[in-house]
Amino acid sequence: MSISAALDRALFKDKDGGGGGRTTIVTERFKSFLIWQVLQSTFLLFIFKTLFFSPFTTNPFTPIFFSFISLLLFHLSLTTFAALLFFVSSPHALPYASPLEISLSFVRLIFVSGGEQSLLRKRVGVSFCFVVFVALCAASGAVAVVCACWACDVYSSIDSTSNWVAVLGNLGFRGFLIGMFYGLHYVYHHRWVLRFPIVQRPPFFSLKMGLPSSIGQALRFSAVGYVLSGVLAFFLPTEYRNRGSVGLLIAEQIIFYIGSFFVILCWELSHHLHQVLHTKRVVFAPLKGSAAAETNPSESLLATLEESTPKSLLQYLAYLDLCMVCENNVDTWRRAAFFEETGDTYTRVVDACMQPLKEFIQQLADGLESSSAEKSMVQLSDQLSSPAERLAVSKLSESFFDSQLCAWSARIIASLTARSHKEDKFGVAQLSGSNATVISTLLSTLLAVETLMGKKTNIQSSNFMGPAGIKWATVNTGRRESTASAMGKIRGSPLYAKAFSLADILRTSIYSIVSAFHGEMMNSEKAGLLEKDWIVSGKPLYGTNELLLHKLRLFLDFQAS
Numbered sequence: 001m002s003i004s005a006a007l008d009r010a011l012f013k014d015k016d017g018g019g020g021g022r023t024t025i026v027t028e029r030f031k032s033f034l035i036w037q038v039l040q041s042t043f044l045l046f047i048f049k050t051l052f053f054s055p056f057t058t059n060p061f062t063p064i065f066f067s068f069i070s071l072l073l074f075h076l077s078l079t080t081f082a083a084l085l086f087f088v089s090s091p092h093a094l095p096y097a098s099p100l101e102i103s104l105s106f107v108r109l110i111f112v113s114g115g116e117q118s119l120l121r122k123r124v125g126v127s128f129c130f131v132v133f134v135a136l137c138a139a140s141g142a143v144a145v146v147c148a149c150w151a152c153d154v155y156s157s158i159d160s161t162s163n164w165v166a167v168l169g170n171l172g173f174r175g176f177l178i179g180m181f182y183g184l185h186y187v188y189h190h191r192w193v194l195r196f197p198i199v200q201r202p203p204f205f206s207l208k209m210g211l212p213s214s215i216g217q218a219l220r221f222s223a224v225g226y227v228l229s230g231v232l233a234f235f236l237p238t239e240y241r242n243r244g245s246v247g248l249l250i251a252e253q254i255i256f257y258i259g260s261f262f263v264i265l266c267w268e269l270s271h272h273l274h275q276v277l278h279t280k281r282v283v284f285a286p287l288k289g290s291a292a293a294e295t296n297p298s299e300s301l302l303a304t305l306e307e308s309t310p311k312s313l314l315q316y317l318a319y320l321d322l323c324m325v326c327e328n329n330v331d332t333w334r335r336a337a338f339f340e341e342t343g344d345t346y347t348r349v350v351d352a353c354m355q356p357l358k359e360f361i362q363q364l365a366d367g368l369e370s371s372s373a374e375k376s377m378v379q380l381s382d383q384l385s386s387p388a389e390r391l392a393v394s395k396l397s398e399s400f401f402d403s404q405l406c407a408w409s410a411r412i413i414a415s416l417t418a419r420s421h422k423e424d425k426f427g428v429a430q431l432s433g434s435n436a437t438v439i440s441t442l443l444s445t446l447l448a449v450e451t452l453m454g455k456k457t458n459i460q461s462s463n464f465m466g467p468a469g470i471k472w473a474t475v476n477t478g479r480r481e482s483t484a485s486a487m488g489k490i491r492g493s494p495l496y497a498k499a500f501s502l503a504d505i506l507r508t509s510i511y512s513i514v515s516a517f518h519g520e521m522m523n524s525e526k527a528g529l530l531e532k533d534w535i536v537s538g539k540p541l542y543g544t545n546e547l548l549l550h551k552l553r554l555f556l557d558f559q560a561s
Helices: 003-011 019-051 065-088 099-104 106-111 115-149 161-188 203-209 211-233 246-278 291-295 299-307 313-327 332-338 344-377 387-398 403-423 434-452 481-490 494-516 518-526 530-534 545-556
Strands: none
Touching (some): 019 313, 161 211, 161 246, 299 344, 313 332, 313 403, 332 344, 344 387, 344 434, 403 434, 494 518, 494 545, 518 530, 518 545, 530 545
């Protein structure tokens, strides 16, 4: 067995993921993460002591009592940081309260109850968790830097108590600043959000691919942290400053930079290891050939989708597994089980994937409505944005926090619908009415996203065309023009990039269905039954039935873009 295969098997003992073991998947991965984090940090410590700290240490591997205590404290600080990564991480972004919101609403949070206050309490709780994370990162940085650098002869040869306290205070203070800077950067740039890779690779290969980026990040962080902590160290009291020779000062600066780079590299590799371990696919299915695989192979997956905590990591892993089953031809026996004769499994899968899209449309529609209303009441200046505009943009941004889940859901139902054209032997997709529901939901989601992007969605009616082909009138969608023009201001922002990415996924999903059923749809169009066969009869989630039909015709003509 190769090293990479052995590592993959050791990292993921839960590969089959079936049965009652699904509740312990995240726990087992967290334990594996802690174990492998200790092993990799120990290996790095040996490498750095051998290559980088040895010129400054006479006997780098001499076992003395203080070295043993330093090693324990060093691993304790790194294990604390690793545990912080797990507890602060989330598969999706979380809304948090700004310092201004906390200060203005402090009294109401205590004495006033209600749904709005409950939401604000959750936001304040998330902000508090981030503050604790940054504080513990700073403390971990202080301990780790001191333990990494203290074994060098420059520090271990200090005999005076005052010099010992001065050097220890200086090292600890600068390590504290580096840890705080790293924690602030980690929180501000949302690095705590788990990024699920588009292509699932073996863990050993994923870890190897992340080494260059981790080293580059560590070099940048250590350089910035070295300069920042060095500048702020000048404000320490006089007794904490270095009073040795110039050569000793230069040696201390070199050792500190190596030590800070080593600590940040351990943190970066822990972050990368955490991402790899917790975003790896779990197969929620019994072993092929077992009795459960013959009777009900989809029960474990469906139970995880329906019974696990909403928007938890376990539920995200279940959606990822379902997406790969529907799109790939690796586990065709599992996809074939979705089209069983009763149609219950297919209905449960579609309903589970509809829920994230429905919630997204509702949140986005509410944000668009509130934004349009606030724009009509508040005149925005060209130089300053109003609080109402910032609140509206915040609501719209929060609606995209679960965009990964929405993207998977759209791809799943589109792939299942397209594959039902050939793989659905019992016609459960058509008989259950899921085809029209899927098309209408995808079109409604696309319309909502395009409205956010500022794209005008008007129906050009042929009844108002003049003899020269001039369009004399248009039928409006019912949405105010001010909404589209106002939302067009987000172009170039991160929100626009998320909307553009999701819109592209939705168009691709709709085109996959249209391509599979193009002949049937064209026959329905000629018979005047396109709306009856492929659009829901009731009010759609967003827009109108006429608008959905118009959009579907654009896809049939391959003109939707």
